[in-house]
Amino acid sequence: MLKKYILTPGPTAISEDVLIEHGRPLIHHRSPEFGNIFAEVLEKLKKLYRTKNDVFVLTSSGTGAMEAAVANSFKKGDRVLVASSGKFGERFKEISEEFGLEVIHLDYEWGSAVNPEDIRERLEDDNKIRAVMVPFSETSTGVINDIESIGDIVKDYPAILIVDAITGLVTTDLETDKWHLDIVIGGSQKGLSAPTGIAFISVSDKAWKLIDQSDLPKYYFDLKAARKAMQKNPPQTPWTPGISIIVAMNRALDILFEEGMERAFERHRAMANASWAGAEALGLELLVAEPGSRGFSTTAIRVPESIDGKELVKIMRVKYGVTITGGQGKLAGKIIRIGHIGYVGMFDIIIAFSALEMVLSDLGFKFEVGAAVSAVQKAFMNNNYFNI
Ligand SMILES: Cc1ncc(COP(=O)(O)O)c(C=O)c1O
Structure with a gap:
């Protein structure tokens, strides 16, 4: 042995408490019992995100929420700015190109951080940039980017700010509303130490304005469908979610707030x-x-x-x-x-x-x-x- x-x-190790929750007999996703748990999870995620914006739960790994951010926010040919210094920042570039966007890439040496002033310069020169995409914690190198400063810059331009906080959430303070972050992405298997398979994504009013005009193809990751289902009482997801993972996440979030x-x-x-x-x-x-x-x-x-x-x-x-x-x-x-x-x-x-x-x-x-x-x-x- x-x-x-x-x-x-x-993925991270999972505590015994969370594993026990994950192993509970399955409940149906349209049952009031699940609806109540889901409503609790959504509220707790907002607390974690420090936001009044809606936070959606997608059944996918974190990359699914990155794809959802791109597929929902833009029109074909839109110009976006990706600032990165590692593998996960580059993923934003790859997804954007796959969806037919025009990508301006601010590419930094791996192991160094993104310079917020470079973002300001680009936005100042080009009012056609629809979004800035940047990782918070770049897990391929261990770098943390100064998202607070970037948020302070992007808020004054028409562009929205999309942040991959998949390993940033829980490990480092993140203030979605105070820092003016329009879309923030997280994942169940990282700081929360819940099982793999759930991604979360918050959406600001500024981002909704772009989402309402988006013409890129999407179905499973359609955030408007997610919003419609979430407005039911109790809230739902449009498709069958990772029920047991969400139940486990509820406990993981409690453990986080107890700490x-x-x-x-x-x-x-x-x-x-x-x-x-x-x-x-x-x-x-x-x-x-x-x-x-x-x-x-x-x-x-x-x-x-x-x-x-x-x-x-x-x-x-x-x-x-x-x-x-x-x-x-x-x-x-x-x-x-x-x-x-x-x-x-x-x-x-x-x-x-x-x-x-x-x-x-x-x-x-x-x-x-x-x-x-x-x-x-x-x-x-x-x-x-x-x-x-
Ligand atoms: C910063 C960051 N972004 C994106 C991802 C991709 O997430 P997933 O593997 O959950 O799709 C990871 C995974 O390690 C990550 O650390």
């Missing part, structure tokens, strides 16, 4: 800080050089030149039972990513770095055994978050 641990930036959102942000920050300390103690470089651009969901670490990152990840999973992730796209083999998002505590990070040390040792990397584990422990011991 090899005990297994999942420390990826999603308190501010505490949850602090916890993610504590996990991230300890992980950065662990990497640095091994003499390994963090991909995100600028400390202010490091997000709290994922730590991306450059692997030494002599080591194949893919091999490292594989040994860690197969020999030690610890699943982390490698690099994506052009960073494949060059970095590893430790996820500390959702249902993660101090000892998970210690496990991750303990296993990392053992694999590095297997691969012949020279370092003082215990250095990372000790640095992680000290980071936790010195962190006020854990004071009781």
Whole structure:
């Protein structure tokens, strides 16, 4: 028997409480019982999003909500601005191109953040830009983008702001209304640590104006159909939703509010800080050089030149039972990513770095055994978050 641990930036480990809810006997999605649970989930999502806007629940992974944002908001040939520095930001570009949009791509080096002033410049030069799309937490690199500043800029232009907050929500403060975010996308399997398969998407009045004029093809992800179903009492979804996932999410949201959102942000920050300390103690470089651009969901670490990152990840999973992730796209083999998002505590990070040390040792990397584990422990011991 090899005990297994999942420390990826999603899907995340799921707590026993949430798993029990997920395993409850199925209820019908048109029953009042489900309707009441769904109504609760929608209210709790609004609280998580800090918004008065409607938040819709789609049965898909996060990418489905990214597609819904594009398919619903535009007309064929519309011009959009995608600002990105990683794989998930590029996904906005790919989806937009697939739907026949004209994409202006502000493409930054992977590992650095988007510069809000570049967005201002583009919007100032071009009043035909219908939307700005940007990831909040770019999970392929561990970068966090300054969405508050971007929101402050975009609000003064006709364009709407579409934010992929799939790993940003729950890990970092996000203020949908205060920051003027028109469409914000999340996913069940990330910070909430619920099962995979549900995406959420909030829509502002400014975004509805575009949605009402959209002529792009859509059916399953039609937000007008979702709005019509949600206006029923109790609210519904147009098609059969992931019933058990929504039931599990209801518990996951309660757990989040029992902890308190501010505490949850602090916890993610504590996990991230300890992980950065662990990497640095091994003499390994963090991909995100600028400390202010490091997000709290994922730590991306450059692997030494002599080591194949893919091999490292594989040994860690197969020999030690610890699943982390490698690099994506052009960073494949060059970095590893430790996820500390959702249902993660101090000892998970210690496990991750303990296993990392053992694999590095297997691969012949020279370092003082215990250095990372000790640095992680000290980071936790010195962190006020854990004071009781
Ligand atoms: C920032 C970000 N955007 C989009 C996605 C894609 O989400 P999904 O795999 O749920 O479709 C992910 C998944 O890791 C992500 O982290």
